[in-house]
Amino acid sequence: MLHLFLMVMVMSTGLLFCRTNHPLAMGLTLLFQTTLISLISGLMAPTFWFSYILFLVFLGGMLVLFIYVTSLASNEMFSVSAKAFLLSASLILGSFIITLITDPLLSLGTISHAIMSQSLETNVLPTLMFKFYNSYSSILTILLVTYLFLTLLAVVSITNIFQGPLRPSN
Template identity: 35%
Template sequence: MYIYMVPMLLSMIFVNLNHPMLLMVNIIMQTIFICLLVWMINNTSWFSYILFLIFLGGLMVLFIYICSLASNENFKVKINLKFIIPTIILMTAISSQFTSSQEVSMVKNFYKMMSETTYPNSNWNILSLITLIVVVKITGNNMGPIRMTKN
């Protein structure tokens, strides 16, 4: 049940972070938890999977850009507990209002996700992986747009 509260806590921590790399890690964690929430609310995982891949693709581009800008910059983690502790207390008070039937429905959604009907999806995943490997082999490593080699 606390999985609903984690994105709010991560948002509170996000305000206090001051280094771009920590901000990226926080955004990635928020993306993972938001996709888990979408997967639990909907009974299908394809939407959350595609949402995660799109977010992760955009974050990879931002990560490369930020690493090139702030590669040698030192950072200190400074978290202001004046805002986080009341938020945690508030979240635990709110989470006590949920019933156990909602937790049972989340467990049923998880077992439904891991049922035999999801096996054909794994074939599509294998086909997509093979296609990705073929495309990478065809394009070549030296001719990519990210880094040009000197000859």
């Protein structure tokens, strides 16, 4: 039920994104959709690590976009129309009603089967994490971390904060 509700919410948020015209409203809609997609990927995977990293990467990108938008369109007024609010509220309410009506997990056999399969998968999880960080791949992991750190240092030394679109204004 939760998967179906989240997927319908992602689709309705995508439709709402097409209807917005203000950059801050687009950013807020994109942030909400990123949260929903992270929840869906976390519920489908055995752990939430991938969805957590996905959310942090999208959030970092959204922070950069927010800084650019506030520096370029700082004087533009943000107003919410009643039509857009009613549209989004009806989409959310409609998706919730549809998921309540068409819920395939209402039978008790399906719920007990899902609980049993989840309990069997929890024993496999520590073995998978151990294989991911074993001694054979540790050299590659250390090399990747070192490369990313050196790239960060190079980008910081190349950039000049007094020139470019985010320079301080007088």
